[in-house]
Amino acid sequence: MNSKPRAVLRDSRLSGVLLIALLLLLWQLSAMYVVQSPTWPTVVRILEAWFENIVDGTLATHLLATFWRQMLGYGLAVVLGIGLGLAMGYYRALYNLFEPLVEVLRPIPGPAYLPLLVLFVGIGHEMKVVLIFLASLFPIVLNTYSGVRSIDRVQFDTARTLGLTTLQTFRELVIPAASPQILTGMRISLAISLILAILGEMIVSNDGLGYFVLLSQRTFKVPEMYAGIFTLAIFGYALNRIFLVIEANLVRWHHESSGRI
Amino acid sequence: MADYLLVDRLEKRFTSHGRAAFKDITFAVGQGEFVALIGPSGCGKSTLLHIMAGLSEPTAGTVRLNGERIGEPRPEMMFVFQQYTKSIFPWKTVLENVLLGVKYQSNASRKALEKICLEHLDLVGLSRYPHYYPYQLSGGMQQRVAIARALARRPKILLMDEPFSALDAMMRVELQDLLLELWSKLQLTILFVTHDLDEALYLAQRVIMLSASPATIAEEVEVPLAYPRRQIETRSERTYLELRERLYRSMVTQVVAGRADVP
Numbered sequence: 273m274n275s276k277p278r279a280v281l282r283d284s285r286l287s288g289v290l291l292i293a294l295l296l297l298l299w300q301l302s303a304m305y306v307v308q309s310p311t312w313p314t315v316v317r318i319l320e321a322w323f324e325n326i327v328d329g330t331l332a333t334h335l336l337a338t339f340w341r342q343m344l345g346y347g348l349a350v351v352l353g354i355g356l357g358l359a360m361g362y363y364r365a366l367y368n369l370f371e372p373l374v375e376v377l378r379p380i381p382g383p384a385y386l387p388l389l390v391l392f393v394g395i396g397h398e399m400k401v402v403l404i405f406l407a408s409l410f411p412i413v414l415n416t417y418s419g420v421r422s423i424d425r426v427q428f429d430t431a432r433t434l435g436l437t438t439l440q441t442f443r444e445l446v447i448p449a450a451s452p453q454i455l456t457g458m459r460i461s462l463a464i465s466l467i468l469a470i471l472g473e474m475i476v477s478n479d480g481l482g483y484f485v486l487l488s489q490r491t492f493k494v495p496e497m498y499a500g501i502f503t504l505a506i507f508g509y510a511l512n513r514i515f516l517v518i519e520a521n522l523v524r525w526h527h528e529s530s531g532r533i
Numbered sequence: 534m535a536d537y538l539l540v541d542r543l544e545k546r547f548t549s550h551g552r553a554a555f556k557d558i559t560f561a562v563g564q565g566e567f568v569a570l571i572g573p574s575g576c577g578k579s580t581l582l583h584i585m586a587g588l589s590e591p592t593a594g595t596v597r598l599n600g601e602r603i604g605e606p607r608p609e610m611m612f613v614f615q616q617y618t619k620s621i622f623p624w625k626t627v628l629e630n631v632l633l634g635v636k637y638q639s640n641a642s643r644k645a646l647e648k649i650c651l652e653h654l655d656l657v658g659l660s661r662y663p664h665y666y667p668y669q670l671s672g673g674m675q676q677r678v679a680i681a682r683a684l685a686r687r688p689k690i691l692l693m694d695e696p697f698s699a700l701d702a703m704m705r706v707e708l709q710d711l712l713l714e715l716w717s718k719l720q721l722t723i724l725f726v727t728h729d730l731d732e733a734l735y736l737a738q739r740v741i742m743l744s745a746s747p748a749t750i751a752e753e754v755e756v757p758l759a760y761p762r763r764q765i766e767t768r769s770e771r772t773y774l775e776l777r778e779r780l781y782r783s784m785v786t787q788v789v790a791g792r793a794d795v796p
Contacts, residue, residue: 424619427622429583429612433606433610433611434634434682435637436633444622449622449624526623526624529667
């Protein structure tokens with residue numbers, strides 16, 4: 273076999289992009305000639321619907337609504353999760369106090385909080401924010417304290433011999449040393465927060481992409497439904513990419529020290 | 534002078550199994566002296582040094598500096614760790630690492646502090662690398678950063694815990710000579726822990742040998758070799774070879790005794 277195609281397969285993601293294009297083409301052809309059903313519109317029809325909803329601002333409105341509540345819940349989880357995680361990782365007594373609680377609450381799947389929250393917080397905007405917050409909190413807490421706890425004794429001894437106070441030790445050692453793991457937790461929670469935002473919007477809401485997708489399905493606007501799902505795919509992908517770029521810049525030292533460049 | 538840094542009947546028991554790592558360790562280090570501490574691995578020499586630095590508590594006995602009891606790390610005593618990859622913070626550049634030792638201790642401007650740090654980097658031969666990250670440097674250079682950081686604090690005493698044992702032979706030789714040069718230039722007092730007999734003899738004015746666990750002081754020898762020492766010449770001197778044989782015999786005795794002790 274010629275070595276050039278093999279090198280392309282190995283070194284570039286072109287094949288992956290082509291696969292997506294091929295699947296879309298198959299979809300188009302199957303909808304045109306094989307499965308002629310309102311639930312299986314052609315790709316062209318979906319793109320038309322997508323374009324219309326972009327132009328008239330519908331998708332942007334819903335996207336912003338989703339993004340806003342996601343960021344509120346997620347932002348709250350980041351701030352409190354890192355704070356609690358740092359304290360638990362650093363102070364043994366706080367770890368002993370909170371770790372069992374975290375272990376008991378952590379396995380509860382985020383959606384399971386929903387009925388409870390409806391009882392206590394109602395069905396409004398706050399309910400969705402709290403739902404997103406609760407589900408995003410634990411991966412951040414867990415990764416933060418395990419990051420702090422895996423800091424080497426030698427590094428703490430170094431800080432002590434250099435005469436650093438507790439606050440200075442946090443700033444110079446604990447936070448930077450734990451940052452690769454904190455960011456890992458934040459990345460996991462970012463994906464979770466989008467899932468819970470969409471779920472919350474599907475249960476009860478009057479805006480957001482989750483609401484848009486469900487409403488389109490219920491009103492038999494099937495191409496719009498697909499357009500909403502495609503928007504979510506691109507939105508989720510973009511969020512993750514942006515996060516990865518920020519992460520790589522923040523902890524470049526970590527990737528380079530561990531040989532992952 | 535003789536009781537500048539004084540270790541008095543020091544003992545450390547480990548709470549988990551109650552066994553003593555060492556007991557009844559008494560010795561003194563004079564101001565400006567270079568003392569090496571050697572012993573078989575596991576004899577607690579590193580623990581001893583941590584206690585002297587105020588990083589760990591003894592179960593009995595005291596460490597005094599100028600008559601004052603040490604319980605916390607002191608600014609005039611700096612510690613150089615064996616694990617330079619950890620002791621040097623990988624998220625900071627060389628200069629930032631050195632700055633870390635001085636920036637909270639002084640009200641001087643950032644510029645003035647950087648100048649001090651650059652001078653000390655120059656002292657260890659790293660003046661060209663202030664903006665490098667540790668992962669871009671060799672092991673020997675990383676340990677030089679640790680030494681520069683310690684020296685930038687203008688300490689009187691350096692406590693060094695097998696600082697060169699993770700380096701290859703070439704770098705070790707270079708750093709040994711650098712250390713001797715700094716010792717005489719800056720009039721430091723150095724207590725140097727190593728398991729390498731040759732390193733101890735080459736560097737120190739006095740070598741203290743610990744026995745196997747539970748360790749006590751097995752032997753103490755003066756090393757009457759002239760400074761500046763030279764890697765080849767000093768190591769072939771008659772005195773050197775005689776002392777080496779004597780300490781080597783003693784070490785073998787300790788190791789055999791230690792083995793017999795194991796149930």
